[in-house]
Amino acid sequence: MPSATPDQPTRPGLEIPPHPAWPSLSDDEKAATKTRIKGLLQARDAVLVAHYYTDGDLQALAEESGGCVADSLEMARFGADSAAGTLVVCGVRFMGETAKILNPEKRVLMPDLRATCSLDEGCPADEFSAFCDAHPDHTVVVYANTSAAVKARSDWVVTSSIALPLVAHLAEQGHKILWAPDKHLGHYVQRMTGAEMLIWDGACVVHEEFKAFALERVRRLHPDAAVLVHPESPDEVVDQADVVGSTTQLIKAVAELPNREFIVATDAGIFWKMHQVAPDKVLIPAPTAGEGATCESCAHCPWMAMNALQNLERVLVTGDQEVLVDPELGERARVPIQRMLDFARERGIGARRDAD
Numbered sequence: 001m002p003s004a005t006p007d008q009p010t011r012p013g014l015e016i017p018p019h020p021a022w023p024s025l026s027d028d029e030k031a032a033t034k035t036r037i038k039g040l041l042q043a044r045d046a047v048l049v050a051h052y053y054t055d056g057d058l059q060a061l062a063e064e065s066g067g068c069v070a071d072s073l074e075m076a077r078f079g080a081d082s083a084a085g086t087l088v089v090c091g092v093r094f095m096g097e098t099a100k101i102l103n104p105e106k107r108v109l110m111p112d113l114r115a116t117c118s119l120d121e122g123c124p125a126d127e128f129s130a131f132c133d134a135h136p137d138h139t140v141v142v143y144a145n146t147s148a149a150v151k152a153r154s155d156w157v158v159t160s161s162i163a164l165p166l167v168a169h170l171a172e173q174g175h176k177i178l179w180a181p182d183k184h185l186g187h188y189v190q191r192m193t194g195a196e197m198l199i200w201d202g203a204c205v206v207h208e209e210f211k212a213f214a215l216e217r218v219r220r221l222h223p224d225a226a227v228l229v230h231p232e233s234p235d236e237v238v239d240q241a242d243v244v245g246s247t248t249q250l251i252k253a254v255a256e257l258p259n260r261e262f263i264v265a266t267d268a269g270i271f272w273k274m275h276q277v278a279p280d281k282v283l284i285p286a287p288t289a290g291e292g293a294t295c296e297s298c299a300h301c302p303w304m305a306m307n308a309l310q311n312l313e314r315v316l317v318t319g320d321q322e323v324l325v326d327p328e329l330g331e332r333a334r335v336p337i338q339r340m341l342d343f344a345r346e347r348g349i350g351a352r353r354d355a356d
């Protein structure tokens with residue numbers, strides 16, 4: 001099971017922004033803002049497509065207004081299925097870009113176009129393209145958390161909910177895989193499938209902070225708790241998991257497992273949905289502090305935190321944060337994304353299976 005880290009030039013450190021300090025709204029102000037946003041959505045023929053890591057108020061509003069709250073695979077599907085002419089994506093830029101690539105005729109807005117992702121930033125298209133050129137005998141599989149240009153250079157796009165079955169399928173057919181950009185997810189997939197993989201050296205700044213040593217201590221304090229881990233976490237954290245999966249798969253585990261307590265190693269935004277589907281369960285954030293820690297509890301994506309009721313309302317008024325993708329690039333990026341969606345549909349993978 002060979003693994004190799006590509007010879008890449010060292011990238012300059014990514015600047016991680018502080019969490020934005022949104023002025024707090026009273027309950028009345030919040031309710032009034034939500035009512036105005038619902039009116040604007042109707043007036044603009046727009047629908048909200050929100051990720052589980054965004055603020056709970058946004059997730060609630062997306063549900064109340066007929067939009068969706070989902071993982072990145074389902075967000076891509078919902079946008080394509082929706083009849084609305086404008087998709088307002090509350091999440092990070094690759095999610096907005098994917099929505100635009102799949103729906104070039106629709107207008108795609110985001111509360112703040114600066115909301116990026118460390119995986120996307122850590123995989124510049126030119127360096128990635130050179131890496132692919134150096135390994136022409138490999139099938140290129142990229143995580144959805146990448147730019148349109150990187151997707152356009154790939155054979156397949158995957159999200160965390162589909163990475164394992166897809167790579168297992170390709171390995172069975174004898175493909176050697178070039179994987180980018182998340183090294184932790186790549187290692188997990190490699191270990192689980194035995195696929196021959198070359199793995200790019202990227203990481204999520206949120207999940208990388210979960211500490212295996214501190215997690216062991218929390219597990220000792222809660223011996224009956226099930227441990228739920230998103231596979232962007234370090235290998236030693238993944239090794240301690242009872243369930244490893246995408247955001248949707250982790251939410252399902254909270255609802256379905258008999259345990260009363262859960263230790264959760266993913267972005268804290270997910271607790272809103274977990275509380276909603278399983279109000280009686282006890283949710284314990286996995287530690288980001290302990291030996292080797294660099295922050296107290298930083299399990300919240302600074303770019304997801306750029307989405308708020310205030311700038312959502314603003315963009316619905318101004319329309320100035322529109323996601324644009326070069327049409328020719330978008331056409332090329334669409335091919336591997338559509339392959340993923342077709343594979344998911346054929347295999348019945350993802351949230352839609354429950355609805356079918």
Ligand code: 13P
Nearest residue numbers: 071072073159160246247
């Ligand atoms: P999911 O596809 O599991 O929702 O993950 C997206 C993401 O960015 C996780 O950090």
Ligand code: SF4
Nearest residue numbers: 092117118204206301
């Ligand atoms: Fe990217 Fe990590 Fe934020 Fe997800 S949580 S958007 S992988 S930086």
